[in-house]
Amino acid sequence: MIAILDYDAGNIKSVEKAFHRIGEETILTRDFREICNADKVVLPGVGSFGDAMEHLKHYELDKAIAEAVSMEKPFLGICLGLQLLFEGSDESAGVEGLGVLPGAIKRIPDAPGLKIPHIGWNSLDYPGKGRLFQGIDEGSYVYFVHSYYLQAKDDSIVKATTEYGVTIHASVERDNVFACQFHPEKSSEVGRRILQNFADL
Numbered sequence: 001m002i003a004i005l006d007y008d009a010g011n012i013k014s015v016e017k018a019f020h021r022i023g024e025e026t027i028l029t030r031d032f033r034e035i036c037n038a039d040k041v042v043l044p045g046v047g048s049f050g051d052a053m054e055h056l057k058h059y060e061l062d063k064a065i066a067e068a069v070s071m072e073k074p075f076l077g078i079c080l081g082l083q084l085l086f087e088g089s090d091e092s093a094g095v096e097g098l099g100v101l102p103g104a105i106k107r108i109p110d111a112p113g114l115k116i117p118h119i120g121w122n123s124l125d126y127p128g129k130g131r132l133f134q135g136i137d138e139g140s141y142v143y144f145v146h147s148y149y150l151q152a153k154d155d156s157i158v159k160a161t162t163e164y165g166v167t168i169h170a171s172v173e174r175d176n177v178f179a180c181q182f183h184p185e186k187s188s189e190v191g192r193r194i195l196q197n198f199a200d201l
Helices: 012-021 032-037 049-058 061-070 080-084 188-199
Strands: 002-005 026-029 040-043 075-078 103-107 118-123 141-146 148-152 158-163 167-174 177-180
Touching (some): 012 188, 026 032, 049 061, 049 080, 061 075, 075 080, 080 148, 141 188, 148 167
Parallel strands (some): 002 026, 002 040
Antiparallel strands (some): 118 141
16 A cells, blocks of 8 residues: 655646556555555655645644655655655745755756756666666656756765756655656656556565
8 A cells, every 4th residue: 555645736636546556455545553564655746845844733744755655665756746855945044844855955946048946857877777777778758847956975876867057966865755847757668667666575
């Protein structure tokens, strides 16, 4: 059973449907006990960093996330879910993130010819290939929608990068914690394989 965290963020239903398409059983929940009893936990979402942290705390999901991570359950953050796992974001000055992983979320810098938000397909490079990318060739394309990007403090956790004016840390992995800035649920066959790799952990 995969617990998908429900904290009033956007895009949660499409993640749920993507797991159903690969035959995985899910539960959309904010219940502490259900989260702790699940085999795996997913934190999806699109929206504002500050609003999302407010909602996570309101539903006490920050505590549930900390508990799930400490229990060494496979944990996947997607898009905003990746950003929330880190220490803070330029989008919401003064708002602390979950701090599960070391790093900060920065705004993609303006540059001539560069549209922000970054919306579209970009290829992935593998500085250190992670478990989510088993069977997926380097250079494969995935779908991004974001204005902010991760600068991880620890390069060893970065498993995929892409270029969009700057080098974007597109996916990270440390122990049982995984996260993607892109949307695997919108990334066609490559995305399905990533979700299957997570489900198979």
